[in-house]
Amino acid sequence: MKYNFDEVINRRGTYSLKWDGEELIKQAGLTERYDEETIPLFTADMDFPVPQPLVDALHKTVDHRIYGYSVFPEEYYTAIQHWFKKRHNWDIKKDDIIYSPGTVHAVNVAVKAYTDPGDGVIIQRPIYPPFTSAIEGNGRQLINNALFYNEEGYYSIDFKDFEEKAKDERTKLFILCNPHNPTGRIFTKEELNKLATICADNGVLIIADEIHGDLIRCDQTFIPIVNTTENPDHIITLTAINKTFNVAGLHCTNVIISNPDLKKTYSEALGFHLPSPFTIAALIAVYHEGEDWLEQLKEYLDETIQYVIQFISERMPKVKVTRPEGTYVMWLDFTGYGITPEEVHDRIYNKANVLLEDGKLFGEEGLDYQRICISSPRPIIKEALERIAKEFEDLK
The missing domain is CATH 3.40.640.10 (Type I PLP-dependent aspartate aminotransferase-like (Major domain))
Structure with a gap:
């Protein structure tokens, strides 16, 4: 079957860590701001529905x-x-x-x-x-x-x-x-x-x-x-x-x-x-x-990655990013803006209201970086990038 990875499914109210974990996320110090308008792209799970054979298998288990x-x-x-x-x-x-x-x-x-x-x-x-x-x-x-x-x-x-x-x-x-x-x-x-x-x-x-x-x-x-x-x-x-x-x-x-x-x-x-x-x-x-679903997913992720690279090249050219060979995470280098990691964080997390993952969590080598998980429908990724780019327009 053909899967629609552009479908946006509301995950709020489903016990989702990334969409419902406000209290835990704040306790962990990941962000000060988290509300109903936050776009969370920090944790490595996907906002795509699973393969239909998996849904069918779980329904069969439930029905027992x-x-x-x-x-x-x-x-x-x-x-x-x-x-x-x-x-x-x-x-x-x-x-x-x-x-x-x-x-x-x-x-x-x-x-x-x-x-x-x-x-x-x-x-x-x-x-x-x-x-x-x-x-x-x-x-x-x-x-x-x-x-x-x-x-x-x-x-x-x-x-x-x-x-x-x-x-x-x-x-x-x-x-x-x-x-x-x-x-x-x-x-x-x-x-x-x-x-x-x-x-x-x-x-x-x-x-x-x-x-x-x-x-x-x-x-x-x-x-x-x-x-x-x-x-x-x-x-x-x-x-x-x-x-x-x-x-x-x-x-x-x-x-x-x-x-x-x-x-x-x-x-x-x-x-x-x-x-x-x-x-x-x-x-x-x-x-x-599940192989057919996976191959379609890989194509979709490849297209999203290319979109992110193109967007950053045009709208935030001071950010350095390369095409990852694997995973669905991208590693964004904000060094080119010449501002502190704390200010980068504030512009993204508090002002743009997008939740990524600060590079410092990955060791001192990541101090000027942000990790973004692009494993969400492209409309969500586009909205997040638009918000972030807007907050860096004054630094062109």
Whole structure:
């Protein structure tokens, strides 16, 4: 079927974090102003309806009228295996799949399972803020391998720095984000192989957050890091339907671990978790029948990204932005205006009444940046950009 991603659906009053979470958002210090006119583009979920086969599967589950404890059927595992073999040429064994009720939870479990207090964990800033929380909140040492940034806005890995930090005897873990949030980079096979090799040579485990791996530009290719090395025994991969199919509220992350010892350690640290019947039905439905929706979504996101780039070029040329290779987030550099990050924030959040995500949350490397999630119908994106541009007109 043909999906209409321009359809604007009112999410207020549906327990939505981004549209109904005024109190929580203010408590977190994200903004001072939040009201019925606020356009929230800060959190990485989508304002698009999910694939129809998913809706049908959930209706079938609802109509059964009993929602007790659930177990994973064989079809749950075969759906995962089929999806990743077809789309990423990745052969996953059933016994290597471990369910987790969320990706951030999975990262925290990994940090506690594979490191001790005081151990070092490498991340690559600017980076998704919960990685920092998972490290520092659990008493581990944050080791930053900051990404290089050139004049064209392209990010790359500082391998000399990475290797030096991997060799430090304190370093036990590396959390990889690929596609990278917030820069949108998809790391190449060569880059991933080099990271994997350095970590293997120095006894550093890799936690690979690949949950945006299906959300890539139509002309791009994503390669799981396990497919770039002959020995992936030191790699733990996080996958999820949450981002791909807009079902974050169903809490469905799958952790893929091929090393038996690492698998045992992780399972013991994770503890016992059962899924809801809705989670099971959702995964089976989207991995079997959601591909058509995803391809249409990717085309729509590509067009929105191009629109944002064109708009900024014409209306806010002092803002630097590049086309992300993956994800549905864009990383906006406001340095060209020559004003403080606080003033940038005030003009966008308080005056334009648009809620983005301040770059400082991603590390000091993001101080002059704003992250915008463009995973909303284009009319909403257009209105948000018009509001923001108006507040910067006096600085041309």
